[in-house]
Amino acid sequence: xxxxxxxxxxxxxxxxxxxxxxxxxxxxxxxxxxxxxxxxxxxxxxxxxxxxxxxxxxxxxxxxxxxxxxxxxxxxxxxxxxxxxxxxxxxxxxxxxxxxxxxxxxxxxxxxxxxxxxxxxxxxxxxxxxxxxxxxxxxxxxxxxxxxx
Amino acid sequence: xxxxxxxxxxxxxxxxxxxxxxxxxxxxxxxxxxxxxxxxxxxxxxxxxxxxxxxxxxxxxxxxxxxxxxxxxxxxxxxxxxxxxxxxxxxxxxxxxxxxxxxxxxxxxxxxxxxxxxxxxxxxxxxxxxxxxxxxxxxxxxxxxxxxxxxxxxxxxxxxxxxxxxxxxxxxxxxxxxxxxxxxxxxxxxxxxxxxxxxxxxxxxxxxxxxxxxxxxxxxxxxxxxxxxxxxxxxxxxxxxxxxxxxxxxxxxxxxxxxxxxxxxxxxxxxxxxxxxxxxxxxxxxxxxxxxxxxxxxxxxxxxxxxxxxxxxxxxxxxxxxxxxxxxxxxxxxxxxxxxxxxxxxxxxxxxxxxxxxxxxxxxxxxxxxxxxxxxxxxxxxxxxxxxxxxxxxxxxxxxxxxxxxxxxxxxxxxxxxxxxxxxxxxxxxxxxxxxxxxxxxxxxxxxxxxxxxxxxxxxxxxxxxxxxxxxxxxxxxxxxxxxx
Numbered sequence: 001x002x003x004x005x006x007x008x009x010x011x012x013x014x015x016x017x018x019x020x021x022x023x024x025x026x027x028x029x030x031x032x033x034x035x036x037x038x039x040x041x042x043x044x045x046x047x048x049x050x051x052x053x054x055x056x057x058x059x060x061x062x063x064x065x066x067x068x069x070x071x072x073x074x075x076x077x078x079x080x081x082x083x084x085x086x087x088x089x090x091x092x093x094x095x096x097x098x099x100x101x102x103x104x105x106x107x108x109x110x111x112x113x114x115x116x117x118x119x120x121x122x123x124x125x126x127x128x129x130x131x132x133x134x135x136x137x138x139x140x141x142x143x144x145x146x147x148x149x
Numbered sequence: 150x151x152x153x154x155x156x157x158x159x160x161x162x163x164x165x166x167x168x169x170x171x172x173x174x175x176x177x178x179x180x181x182x183x184x185x186x187x188x189x190x191x192x193x194x195x196x197x198x199x200x201x202x203x204x205x206x207x208x209x210x211x212x213x214x215x216x217x218x219x220x221x222x223x224x225x226x227x228x229x230x231x232x233x234x235x236x237x238x239x240x241x242x243x244x245x246x247x248x249x250x251x252x253x254x255x256x257x258x259x260x261x262x263x264x265x266x267x268x269x270x271x272x273x274x275x276x277x278x279x280x281x282x283x284x285x286x287x288x289x290x291x292x293x294x295x296x297x298x299x300x301x302x303x304x305x306x307x308x309x310x311x312x313x314x315x316x317x318x319x320x321x322x323x324x325x326x327x328x329x330x331x332x333x334x335x336x337x338x339x340x341x342x343x344x345x346x347x348x349x350x351x352x353x354x355x356x357x358x359x360x361x362x363x364x365x366x367x368x369x370x371x372x373x374x375x376x377x378x379x380x381x382x383x384x385x386x387x388x389x390x391x392x393x394x395x396x397x398x399x400x401x402x403x404x405x406x407x408x409x410x411x412x413x414x415x416x417x418x419x420x421x422x423x424x425x426x427x428x429x430x431x432x433x434x435x436x437x438x439x440x441x442x443x444x445x446x447x448x449x450x451x452x453x454x455x456x457x458x459x460x461x462x463x464x465x466x467x468x469x470x471x472x473x474x475x476x477x478x479x480x481x482x483x484x485x486x487x488x489x490x491x492x493x494x495x496x497x498x499x500x501x502x503x504x505x506x507x508x509x510x511x512x513x514x515x516x517x518x519x520x521x522x523x524x525x526x527x528x529x530x531x532x533x534x535x536x537x538x539x540x541x542x543x544x545x546x547x548x549x550x551x552x553x554x555x556x557x558x559x560x561x562x563x564x565x566x567x568x569x570x571x572x573x574x575x576x577x578x579x580x581x582x583x584x585x586x587x588x589x590x591x592x593x594x595x596x597x598x599x600x601x602x603x604x605x606x607x608x609x610x611x612x613x614x615x616x617x618x619x620x621x622x623x624x625x626x627x628x629x630x631x632x633x634x
Contacts, residue, residue, distance in 0.1 A: 049521050065466065065511040066473070067504055068496040077508065083567050084509055090455045094529050101527035102534060103357065104387070105583030106344050106608060111386035126250035132480035142475055143484040
């Protein structure tokens with residue numbers, strides 16, 4: 001099943017794997033690489049820029065952002081977010097062929113520090129104490145990630 | 150003159166000569182808050198008991214070598230202080246008041262300099278706004294006219310300084326949030342170069358744009374506070390390593406021979422004539438002081454605010470992800486599972502403007518849209534920054550308006566987020582370029598509301614900006630005007 005899936009994506013790869021006989025770890029690494037490749041293919045596809053969002057799109061975005069919307073909020077936000085998207089659409093007109101993207105404005109690059117846990121500024125237990133959830137053995141007890149608690 | 154009305158320099162002089170005690174000065178500010186804050190709603194947490202203890206300690210030590218020793222100040226409600234509730238004026242942190250177990254670098258440095266924190270000031274929720282109306286504590290009103298906003302997002306700090314509830318205050322400026330309220334309330338405020346002051350321990354909005362700065366009664370005070378808080382910080386990797394100059398020494402009053410740029414893009418047809426005239430009058434003051442006014446062009450000015458409203462929400466959507474009710478903040482009972490818990494904690498905690506920015510950012514960063522929005526905005530940012538670099542080859546500083554009008558009335562932009570964003574049109578270009586910019590009072594409009602002049606310099610050029618602003622302030626004669634409260 002797994003080989004078939006890979007075969008459909010990349011025949012050459014499927015061929016190689018039969019030759020090398022992977023162990024589990026190698027399989028996981030290669031599988032992850034494929035997932036990344038799959039996503040990068042998505043990233044290179046540029047969907048049309050929209051300046052009007054539907055209520056359904058707003059519901060989807062809210063879900064991605066981990067927000068619930070109340071009755072009627074989809075329409076309200078669809079209107080407001082569409083107005084904002086129309087406003088920022090002005091940038092699409094700018095010719096940026098000569099410009100690199102600026103991520104850090106004062107020109108700093110790769111600031112490193114020693115990989116050392118610092119407790120001089122704040123103690124780990126003091127940081128945990130701000131949690132509204134129960135603390136058990138220096139860990140926060142959250143609701144279950146799967147199904148009901 | 151009442152003690153709370155003093156500037157840092159004046160108060161320091163009296164403290165040093167033992168004409169007044171630190172306790173008297175602190176009490177004067179606390180009493181002023183109790184007297185006038187009911188009408189303003191500038192102060193959201195009163196740290197009075199601790200402030201008086203510190204004041205007494207400083208009196209008993211009697212050391213006033215630091216210009217900030219014994220000076221009471223207020224910090225915007227995003228500066229973490231150990232043991233002091235700090236909520237970013239958001240229900241997400243207010244429902245179980247977040248009490249940070251550590252200090253921000255800035256409040257730590259002020260404490261080391263002897264300044265006394267007396268409380269927290271109102272802000273738009275997580276600093277997102279231009280009017281302090283999105284605060285969960287309600288709007289802050291302008292001391293010059295309480296029907297009007299104090300501006301935002303550092304509206305609480307601005308109103309507090311203008312109303313003499315403290316000697317100075319701290320704000321943050323991501324897209325204009327120090328300069329705009331300073332202009333609306335008739336005081337001075339500086340947005341330093343990005344990375345000149347440490348962001349450590351200040352709740353982030355947009356990390357590539359956020360800056361930390363003071364709001365004061367005059368330019369000399371700005372120089373004193375900036376001196377105490379500026380400089381590299383190992384806890385904030387984006388701070389610059391450049392040494393901090395002596396900012397007060399830069400205040401020579403001499404601008405003779407300096408070239409001051411007037412960018413044509415800030416003076417479009419149809420702009421508010423009073424705003425235009427106030428900047429032109431300032432240009433005349435500079436001419437009389439021996440400076441030369443140079444007409445310049447910053448061609449990408451119009452794109453700066455749209456650029457801001459791409460980069461900012463994208464970074465907001467990432468920064469706000471931490472508010473999920475796990476490590477701090479609003480919690481909910483009987484969640485079905487973890488995802489349900491996140492959804493409910495966040496939906497109940499965040500207000501509408503924060504939700505709008507999170508959703509715009511989530512959309513703009515989603516698969517396929519990253520290049521079209523975030524990367525394109527980062528490239529436009531480069532073009533805006535180049536405009537300034539080009540201009541600073543011929544001029545020392547640039548002057549412009551701060552705001553398109555005077556302080557607007559409460560509720561004026563309630564149902565129109567884009568109209569609120571347009572309040573930032575003169576404030577976003579400097580943010581994109583990471584340059585220092587300040588607001589200094591430059592008169593009053595016919596409606597008796599204060600007007601602000603914006604002075605901007607090249608990156609790390611705070612000395613020049615402060616020098617020019619100080620020279621202007623001393624000649625123009627608008628400093629020290631107080632609202633009747």
